[in-house]
Amino acid sequence: MVATVTSLGRSGLHDWIIQRLSAVIMLAYTLYLTYFVISTGDVTAAAWQALFATTFMKVFSLLALGSIVMHAWIGLWIVSTDYMPKLAIRMIFQAFVIIMCLALMIWGIQILWSI
Amino acid sequence: MKFSIYRYNPETDKKPYMQEFDLEVPEGSDMMLLDAMLLLKDQDATLSFRRSCREGVCGSDGMSINGKNGLACITPLSSLKAPIVVRPLPGLPVVRDLVVDMTQFYKQYEKIKPYLITNDEPPAKERLQSPEERAKLDGLYECILCACCSTSCPSFWWNPDKFVGPSGLLQAYRFLIDSRDTETDERLADLDDAYSVFRCRGIMNCVDVCPKGLNPTQAIGHIRSMLLKRGV
Ligand code: SF4
Ligand code: SF4
Ligand code: FES
Numbered sequence: 001m002v003a004t005v006t007s008l009g010r011s012g013l014h015d016w017i018i019q020r021l022s023a024v025i026m027l028a029y030t031l032y033l034t035y036f037v038i039s040t041g042d043v044t045a046a047a048w049q050a051l052f053a054t055t056f057m058k059v060f061s062l063l064a065l066g067s068i069v070m071h072a073w074i075g076l077w078i079v080s081t082d083y084m085p086k087l088a089i090r091m092i093f094q095a096f097v098i099i100m101c102l103a104l105m106i107w108g109i110q111i112l113w114s115i
Numbered sequence: 116m117k118f119s120i121y122r123y124n125p126e127t128d129k130k131p132y133m134q135e136f137d138l139e140v141p142e143g144s145d146m147m148l149l150d151a152m153l154l155l156k157d158q159d160a161t162l163s164f165r166r167s168c169r170e171g172v173c174g175s176d177g178m179s180i181n182g183k184n185g186l187a188c189i190t191p192l193s194s195l196k197a198p199i200v201v202r203p204l205p206g207l208p209v210v211r212d213l214v215v216d217m218t219q220f221y222k223q224y225e226k227i228k229p230y231l232i233t234n235d236e237p238p239a240k241e242r243l244q245s246p247e248e249r250a251k252l253d254g255l256y257e258c259i260l261c262a263c264c265s266t267s268c269p270s271f272w273w274n275p276d277k278f279v280g281p282s283g284l285l286q287a288y289r290f291l292i293d294s295r296d297t298e299t300d301e302r303l304a305d306l307d308d309a310y311s312v313f314r315c316r317g318i319m320n321c322v323d324v325c326p327k328g329l330n331p332t333q334a335i336g337h338i339r340s341m342l343l344k345r346g347v
Contacts, residue, residue, distance in 0.1 A: 001304070001305050001306075001307075001308050001311070002277045002308040002309065002310040002311060003308070004308065004309045004310075007309045009309075011307045011308060011309070011346070012306075012307055012308050012309045012310070012311065012312060012313035012342075013307050013313070013342045013343065013346045014346075015309055015313065016313050016339075017343075017347070078309075078314075081273075081274070081309075081310075082270070082273040082274070082314075083273065085273075
């Protein structure tokens, strides 16, 4: 058993499942947005606004945002533990990623809230 | 036939270098690379490498042959393109020439507890297995611990102290599915961290090089399913 502190999940399995689930959600979100853009034809600001005004889209967007953030955290954490053997560099990088992920999440909620 | 062989003696050399050799190989010879290297050792007695059984059983002479890990004793010269470039197994510290320090590899092997653990009453005679239960160990027990797979695995290069590696995981699975072993759950608990199993990215370098034709990637997949069943 290897102990880890800065990883997102509690175990390797936990991270692994989050990684796959979040990928599925991001794919669904991308497909849905693509479908919207194609089926709408002329995407005006009003149409865009109306799309995001629904509760469904707000929840879906939040889910997708959460997925992006978790996916990035896990993925970049793995990259850093593979390719950054120097402790100081790894720590700074991980701190940067974690702060960016949290900031993006808060920012996203703020934007969705204001629609 | 031309050879280019990695040489390094940490006591006298500042850094490793490649030494060129030339060997007269009769046309149509079925000589193995190990035989050729023993002849090269006659030319230069300081050339160091490990070997023992010379028939693919002991796992001593794993090395990088023309860029691919394998056992010199079962690699026919006729299958190789000259010049034959021989280097030590990648990723492990070099003790001398083609001799590497296998400590990290063995430590991972030790970690997975490569022995049967049974907590139930010992039977009067022996612990029996049905032919079906025994068949589950095929493709696993044959591993000779040559380290060709683990030292070809990038995940093992980056984290040899944390990622168990293909060889160790193949053995871990060998004991996980042994019907006589009673520690399955504890074994799985020991593997469920971010490194031990989950660093495997499924590149299958291990499968590509295994001289015994084993499939560590598949075993790792089975372990992952067992972890999934246990955790979900
Ligand atoms: S399949 Fe997994 S264990 Fe095998 S070489 Fe690739 S990463 Fe390593
Ligand atoms: S799995 Fe194959 S390559 Fe790996 S140590 Fe065992 S015999 Fe060698
Ligand atoms: S010398 Fe024993 S495996 Fe090659």
